[in-house]
Amino acid sequence: MRIAVDAMGGDLGPRAAVAGAASAVMADPDLDILLFGPAGQLDDEISRLPRPLVAAASSMDVIDAPGVVRQDQRPAQVLRGEQTTSMSGMLACLARGEAQAGVSAGNTGALMALARRALGMVAGMSRPAISTAIPTRREGRCYLLDLGANVEVEAQRLRDFALMGEVMARRIDGQERPRVGLLNVGVEGTKGTFSVQHADELLRQETALEYLGFVEGDAIFSGDVDVVVCDGFVGNAVLKASEGLARMLVRRVQATFEAHWSSRLVGWLARPALARLRGELDPVRYNGASLLGLDGIVIKSHGSADTAGFHYAVARAAREVTHDLPACLAQELGRRGSVG
Known part of the structure; x- marks a missing residue:
């Protein structure tokens, strides 16, 4: 399986992308990676890979x-520009x-515009939607879309x-x-x-859909719903508020156990449970947002993703390839018919 990577997007530059892809x-030796970017710079990053990752080169x-x-470029400017960038090359x-x-951690608007032009859309969709998984209280996940x-x-x-969210949850997660x-x-x-009210009317006509109606924000994390839709x-x-809250909770728990010698003792005893909690809440584990509706698989990595975060984004791309998500969307949405 071959994954193309725009290695030049993101706050940490190519180091996180190259090491994350490696x-x-x-983790999956069946993967082959194509890294797009200035060749000299990427070769240097590959030469600096930590010893455990050298074999991946x-x-x-x-x-x-x-x-x-650039992150500050407008999509229209990128579309008119020369197609010699790492992002356009990847697409x-x-x-x-x-x-x-x-996979790219670059400018989201530019990625959306270039991907739509390069790949086209499935089943009459007019624009892609960005979706990612949110951890829930019941050790599952909820897909939230659109994200911007x-x-x-x-x-x-x-x-x-x-x-689209329902098809992804069913095909990718087996629900x-x-x-x-x-x-x-x-x-x-x-x-x-008015648009939300009208959308509710349209969704109630989708008899094949397990539509629960309106939900409030806490439902995203409760485990009572698998797909939540919004603008x-x-x-x-x-998404940004939930990521910030997760990081704050982990830091507060750590600070509480480090505040006093007796708390440190309890913290030492609770270390396995705390490590598990940190892993479950860490937004890095859920890095990699799908650009749903494209006639191809494109994953948007968080701009601040480190090596571990970019790893998860590449793994997400591989998972969607395994399930051939665009073909599933084309088949099922074509049968149901887009109204837009």
């Missing part, structure tokens, strides 16, 4: 792409069928997001009947904006 290869090839999409490789999935690709969303788009909720300021039928403005705010 780590993913060590044989499964990683560098493709020279001298340009870099062109994917469009030619030379890789089965692409579509800030203002009409009812038909929300309906399409629900269909027989994923439960779908529409995020609102209350569960009462009279609340919410990109709300979704992005919810």
Whole structure:
């Protein structure tokens, strides 16, 4: 399985992308990685790989792409620019069928625009939606979408997001009947904006969907719903707030146990449980957001992702390749019919 990686996006530069991709290869030897970026810089990063990851270098090839999409560039500017960047090279490789999935930690708006142009959409979808998994109280996960690709969303788009999220939860996670909720300021039928109210009407017509109606924000974490749909403005705010809360809780717990000698003793005894809690809450484990609706697999890694975070993004891409998610979306959404 070949994964194309835009190695130049992200806050930590190519080091996190190269080491993260190498780590993913060590965990899954069936992976081959194509690294896009300035060849000299990427070769240097490969030469600096920690000893446990050195063996992965044989499964990683560098493709020279001298340009870099800056985080402050507007999508329209990137679309008009020369297609010599690491991001455009990665997507062109994917469009030619030379890789089965692409991963980037770069400019989200540019990635959306370039991916849509390079790969096209499935089943009449007009724009991709960004979705990621959120850990829940019942040791499962809930898919939240959209996370920022579509800030203002009409009812038909929300309906399409629900269909895509349901297919992903069913095909990728093997859930027989994923439960779908529409995020609102209350569960009462009279609340919410016009687009949310209309989306509720459309979703109630989808008899094949396990639609629960309106849900509030706490439902994302309760385990009572498997897919939560909202517009990109709300979704992005919810995601960033939940990541910040998770980090704060872990730090507060650590600080509490380190505050006094007796607390440190209890903390030492509770170390396995604390390590498990830290792992369950760490947003790094859930890094890798899917750009749903594209006629191809593109994973957006968090811009601040470190080596471990980028590893998870590559692993997410590989998982979607295994299940051929775009083909599943095309088949099922084509049968149901997009209304947008």
